[in-house]
Amino acid sequence: MRFMLIVKATADSEAGVMPSQELIDAMQKYNEELVKAGVLLAADGLQPSSKGIRISYPEPGGKPKVIDGPFTEAKEIIAGYTLIEVKSREEAIEWALRMPDPHGFGQGEIELRQVFEVEDIMDNPESLAREAALREQAREQKKA
Template structure:
């Protein structure tokens, strides 16, 4: 089971305030624990929404609408994420609880969401085979 720990943005993260050295080191130690446990798939911080672009689809079949950042409501924005693969929802919750306060000021908020697997979306054998082949191709490209 894959889960994404979504780190919510704050006014500071949206203002490009960098984390303290202590927080960077705490997050490194946390990521090392995830690696040692063999559950870490990815972990990254995101630039503020002022550097972002939104593509929306306001009308069915219509042209996409492009909107440059910044976007309002920092609490609705994402500042970073950690993607893990674990055996259960409970294990994912335990890892999320161990993450240091992602902003270091008592303002951190993490949203934990399970990632859909191909079998969750379809039972069609042809579609599943194509998905498997695509993932295998991605892995080969990563290694080359």
């Protein structure tokens, strides 16, 4: 089971305030623990929404709309993420509870969401085979 630990933005992260060395050290220690346990798939911070772009689809079948950041309502913006693969929802919660306050100062908020597996979304054998082939092709391209 894959889970994403979504770190919510704060006014500081949206202003581009970099984390303290103490917080960097704590996050590196946490990531090292994830690696040692064999559950870490990815972990990254994101640039502020002022450097972001949103693409929306305001009308069915209509042309997409491109909007440059910044975006309002920092609590709805993602500042970073960690992607883990674990055996259960409970294990994912345990790992999320071990994450240091991602912004320090008691401002951090983490949202934990399970990632859909391909089999959860599609049951057509042909579609599943096409998806498996695409994923394998992507893996091979990364190796090259």
